Amino acid sequence: MVSFIVQRIAQGIVVMAAMSLLVFLGVYAIGNPIDVLLAPDATQEIRTQTIARYGLDRPLYEQYGQFVWRVLHGDLGRSFVFNMPVTDLIFMRLPATLELTLAAVLGATVIGIPLGIYAGYRPQSRTARWIMAISVIGFSVPTFWIGLVLILTFAVTLGWLPAGGRGETANLFGIEWSFLTGNGLKHLLLPALNLSLFKLALMIRLARAGTREIMLTDTVRFARATGQSETTIIRHHVLRLISIPLVTVFGLELGSTLAFAVVTETIFSWPGVGKLIIDSIQSLDRPVMVAYLVLVSLLFIAINFVVDLCYVALDPRMQKG
């Protein structure tokens, strides 16, 4: 177990090193940030000065070396545009994305898995057909379109829910959260719903496929032959067995949504990191892009690590020795 963790951490370091290089090179190739930093009418002297100040005149490998050095010391640089430390900028925006993402992914999981299990348990029933219809819609209709429809229906036409923003927030652990106030919850509902539809569809599919497969196994037959009730069989056998693939997808979805909730955040003017990264790409705010991508890589590695640990906890066959 310890060797497993050590091995995973070592792998993570290698991946991070590779990612940082790729990110650095990739962002470097996007364009020259100097045009953003300077007014068009800046003199040649100011220009040279600025380039030197940001180290942009140094050879590429040196710039990369300095970048890694600073990152290792927890310094991801300052935003060109906002002129403040990038980490502050990102962590200011992160809670908004975090609560939106968690609401969407958890909601999709908590609702999707029971629906999927039902659809897999009674595949011929009318309810199962409705559930599958929902999942087809969730899969095939684009997120931005659903977002617009949600706004038009619930915000514009019915006027039940706000169309954008975070609403009122309340403080917990020194961070502002929307889900702690009634008004904030109202603001959270539509974007979370929008973001969760695809995940809901995915969870339904996976749970259904897993359930169908497991219901046909001898494990279930044997459990039935010992007189166990259908509820027991679903709770103790089916749920345990399908949880292994579900945890993987949960982790992947959590990671990718945290990183790329851009579309929903834009439509609902949700002030999260998704909007930040889009803005920084438009303004060629290089440190923000780099820091963001590095943090996202770190996030993925961390989530994968947790998923692996869950695997080991859920599947005893993985616990060697």
Add this chain to the structure above:
Amino acid sequence: MSEPLLSVYGLKTNFDTRHGLLRAVDDVSFSLDRGEILGLVGESGSGKSVTGFSLLGLIEAPGRIAGGSIRFDGQELVGASIDILRSIRGRRIAMIFQDPAMTLNPVLTIRQQMKLAYDAHQSGNTGDFTARALEVLSKVGIPDPAARIDAYPHQFSGGMRQRVAIAIALMHRPDIIIADEPTTALDVSIQAQILAEMRGLAQETGTALIWISHDLATIAALANRIAVMYAGRIVEQGTTAALIRAPRHPYTQGLLNSRPDRFPPKAKLPQIRGAMPSLSNLPQGCAFAPRCQFATDLCRSAIPPWSGTLHDGFACYHPLERTP
């Protein structure tokens, strides 16, 4: 003689599939007394497992029990409510399956699985779960059960896994255990061990066994009586001694002839020529006729009726002579 523990009469189980209505079990009748061992033998696809599942009401769509009667200890099981069936499954009639690697849940410990089976029947429980679990585990020959009960199935060998399944089956002291080829997936030496142990356990606990196998030699070594199935029907039934010594149905004779122990090592094994027809494409009349050297036009036109008693008889127009 009192009423047998289990009597099956005219049982029919059909599967409504794309290939038409498959009569997997067709007009099957037999009975079982307390403590008796009945061997159910037949080729793959002859309907042995479906017969076993039917007894527990474990037939799922597209299958259904289409007729007949299963009387168990004075109670009719065909058409019984799910609650009645559930109260019988595992408590009064238990079942074990072919491949223990597939039947035990890989992500639950032996203790967890035994507890689920134990808790399935609240009413009959007196005393302590752990004590009972350890008792049955040691009864089936699991060494050091107190330590092994918290292990997972993959930490056991195939033979030990099947012993765990047998222990689960024994937990509620059932009247009958249906054993569906429980040794087929195991090594030959382990097969013999488990066979001997099962016979001992059945004797000791007074549990009746329905032992399903495609191997007549195995069955003959174990069972008091044998029923031979072919394409969903029982074609011959009798005491082991009589059936082995003087089979009446040509198919039984064929199965006996293909037993390697009956022939000197060098001799060529006589096989029954041809293969069992598929259920979707059964011939008219006797299903065995296309493979039978004695078949006549009569055999090819009408299904032979049962001659004899419920316990003893055959379905053939041209039975082999009883050699004295």
